[in-house]
Amino acid sequence: MQTRCATAVACPNIAFIKYWGNRDDDLRLPANGSISMNLAGLETITTVTFDPKLKDDEFIFDGVPQTGPALARVSTHLDRLRNRAGSALKARVESRNNFPQGAGIASSASGFAALTAAGSAALGMTLSERELSLLARRESGSASRSIPAGFVEWYAADSDEESFAESIAPPEHWALLDVIAILDSRPKSVGSAEGNRLARTSHLQPVRVADAPRRLEICRRAVMDRDFTLLAEIVEEDTRRMHEVMRTSTPPLNYLLPATEELMRAIPDWRAHGLPAAFSIDAGPNVHCLCPEESAAEVERRLRENTAVRQILRARPGGGARIL
Numbered sequence: 001m002q003t004r005c006a007t008a009v010a011c012p013n014i015a016f017i018k019y020w021g022n023r024d025d026d027l028r029l030p031a032n033g034s035i036s037m038n039l040a041g042l043e044t045i046t047t048v049t050f051d052p053k054l055k056d057d058e059f060i061f062d063g064v065p066q067t068g069p070a071l072a073r074v075s076t077h078l079d080r081l082r083n084r085a086g087s088a089l090k091a092r093v094e095s096r097n098n099f100p101q102g103a104g105i106a107s108s109a110s111g112f113a114a115l116t117a118a119g120s121a122a123l124g125m126t127l128s129e130r131e132l133s134l135l136a137r138r139e140s141g142s143a144s145r146s147i148p149a150g151f152v153e154w155y156a157a158d159s160d161e162e163s164f165a166e167s168i169a170p171p172e173h174w175a176l177l178d179v180i181a182i183l184d185s186r187p188k189s190v191g192s193a194e195g196n197r198l199a200r201t202s203h204l205q206p207v208r209v210a211d212a213p214r215r216l217e218i219c220r221r222a223v224m225d226r227d228f229t230l231l232a233e234i235v236e237e238d239t240r241r242m243h244e245v246m247r248t249s250t251p252p253l254n255y256l257l258p259a260t261e262e263l264m265r266a267i268p269d270w271r272a273h274g275l276p277a278a279f280s281i282d283a284g285p286n287v288h289c290l291c292p293e294e295s296a297a298e299v300e301r302r303l304r305e306n307t308a309v310r311q312i313l314r315a316r317p318g319g320g321a322r323i324l
Helices: 068-085 107-122 129-137 141-146 192-201 205-210 212-225 228-247 258-272 293-304
Strands: 004-010 013-017 022-024 034-038 044-050 058-061 091-097 151-154 165-169 176-182 278-280 287-292 311-315
Touching: 004 107, 013 141, 013 212, 013 228, 013 278, 022 192, 034 141, 034 212, 044 107, 058 068, 068 091, 068 107, 068 129, 091 107, 107 129, 107 141, 129 141, 129 165, 141 151, 151 212, 165 212, 176 293, 192 205, 192 228, 205 212, 205 228, 212 228, 228 278, 228 287, 258 278, 258 287, 258 293, 287 293, 293 311
Parallel strands: 058 091
Antiparallel strands: 004 044, 013 034, 034 151, 044 091, 151 165, 176 287, 176 311, 278 287
């Protein structure tokens, strides 16, 4: 048997309408649909090598061999690919990011999207974009959205086969930028997978989920019409609703720092005084500041005035997962 190898790259994404909570934890079927934008320039590059000489899976991240839960997640996902391909070969997975891992910038999305694409290619499978999205979703819900390109919608469904993501507009549809203010690059203490399981303990989650179709429709229209004012209002509303669910879960989750909340107050004020900008915050303390491309320089200047901002990243709408 020969060694089989493939390398893939995938971008993280920022959700305009958030995924938080599952209707089925095992299948990672989301409680509600979501809409996101892939982030060009931020990427995970993953090489998967299936080697008959290996007795166990190996996972190397940023040059460091991984053990414990990190290796277990990768191995579990490889099992899904192996089962589909009818293979028993063990694999060496080498992966690296050019942005902080586990800090609320959807590193698991790009990581498992790249792993799915590279792993399936190395096993000789030719899968459709929908099939790749379905597979990526099984280990990281948001990874389903990093498979297609540009502006993406992930559908909530009661069955495995119907909960996938697809592009609703290509990257070039809208010159929108995500200016990311890094306040803390350390991995968060409670991962998104555990947070999603806790969502159902909040009395606010059923209300949030029931209202999701309205927010999705408004967000979809804002993206298609390139209506920044409409997008800003619905993105900020959706972010607040998700973090309210986190705070009222049992046990409560609060990923936000004082500087996060300071920017949540400042950015809508910038918009009210003429600077088009909107915040979105995933499961972490870092602030995604969305804006039209022509406003990015001023947005970045104002973010840098905050002494708590340690680093700033910029991302345009990005492409989908692809084989290198």
